Amino acid sequence: MNKMKIKYKLRRPTKSDLKSFHKNKNDKTIAKNMFGPKYPLTLNQAKKDLNKLILDNKKENTDIFVIDIDGEATGMIGLWEIIPQLKAKIGYFIGKDYRGKGITTEAIKEIVKYGFKKYKLRRIYGNVKFENKASARVLEKAGFKLEGIQKKNGFKYRKYFDEFLYARVK
Numbered sequence: 560m561n562k563m564k565i566k567y568k569l570r571r572p573t574k575s576d577l578k579s580f581h582k583n584k585n586d587k588t589i590a591k592n593m594f595g596p597k598y599p600l601t602l603n604q605a606k607k608d609l610n611k612l613i614l615d616n617k618k619e620n621t622d623i624f625v626i627d628i629d630g631e632a633t634g635m636i637g638l639w640e641i642i643p644q645l646k647a648k649i650g651y652f653i654g655k656d657y658r659g660k661g662i663t664t665e666a667i668k669e670i671v672k673y674g675f676k677k678y679k680l681r682r683i684y685g686n687v688k689f690e691n692k693a694s695a696r697v698l699e700k701a702g703f704k705l706e707g708i709q710k711k712n713g714f715k716y717r718k719y720f721d722e723f724l725y726a727r728v729k
Contacts, residue, residue, distance in 0.1 A: 565660050569624040569636065569669060572612045576625055576632035581605035583633050583654030592691045593652060612637075622674075626653060626666050633657045636666045638674050638683070646682040647674055658693070667701035675729050684726040686712065698725045 572580070581602050590598035595608070612635065615621040623637030634653030641647040649670060653663045674680045685703065687694045699705075703725040711719040 565628060565657070565662055567626050567628045567633070567662055567666065569666060570627050571616060572609060572623065572625045572632065572635070574609065574613070577602075577606055577609055579631040579633065580609050580625070580635075583631075583657075584608070584635075584652065586655050588655065589652050592688050592694065615639075622647075622677075624670070626651075626657075626662065628657065628662075634663065634666075636663075636670050638670065638678075641674075641678055641680075643678045643680070645680065646684065647678065647680055649674075649683050649685040663697050664700045667697065667703075671701065671727055680729065682726055682728045684724060686722040686724060688713065689721040689723060695723055695725070701727070703727045 581600065584605060585598070585600040587598045590600070597604075600608075612623050616623050620641040621637065621639050622641065623635065625632040626634035626636060634651065634657065636649070636651040638647040639650055649667065651663060651667065653666075671683055674683055684706075685698055686709065687698065689708070695705075704727070706724045706726050709722045709724050712722040713720045
């Protein structure tokens with residue numbers, strides 16, 4: 560049986576994304592696997608997070624997009640810590656209703672192509688919490704290679720955790 564391809568577009572976040580951004584980021588899995596968010600995510604915290612993404616886009620070393628499906632901010636993807644002609648860090652999430660449909664993999668491929676072209680990057684890397692097998696698999700499907708395990712690389716909920724380090728080089 561063929562998987563029906565879901566159409567999405569990458570666009571800049573706006574304040575009008577608040578309702579759908581909150582709905583899609585307010586998720587136990589996202590909270591568990593990302594550094595910042597807590598669950599449940601309040602509307603006020605989602606507003607702060609969204610405003611920060613909008614402001615971060617004004618920085619030279621950050622380039623962030625929402626994953627838009629039918630006008631809804633279903634997720635986010637971007638490059639952080641950009642050093643032109645060298646490297647950048649990738650980050651992303653997608654709401655639970657949109658997982659397992661290939662959207663994130665395709666969005667990662669698109670951002671990688673964009674980053675290599677716009678910033679002339681040689682390397683795009685991402686960290687994945689050790690137990691987040693789904694995110695590791697998405698990076699692998701997008702052409703990233705596992706470079707190693709970073710021991711005690713993060714701290715959340717009063718615990719240190721290990722992370723996989725993935726990268727794609729040009």
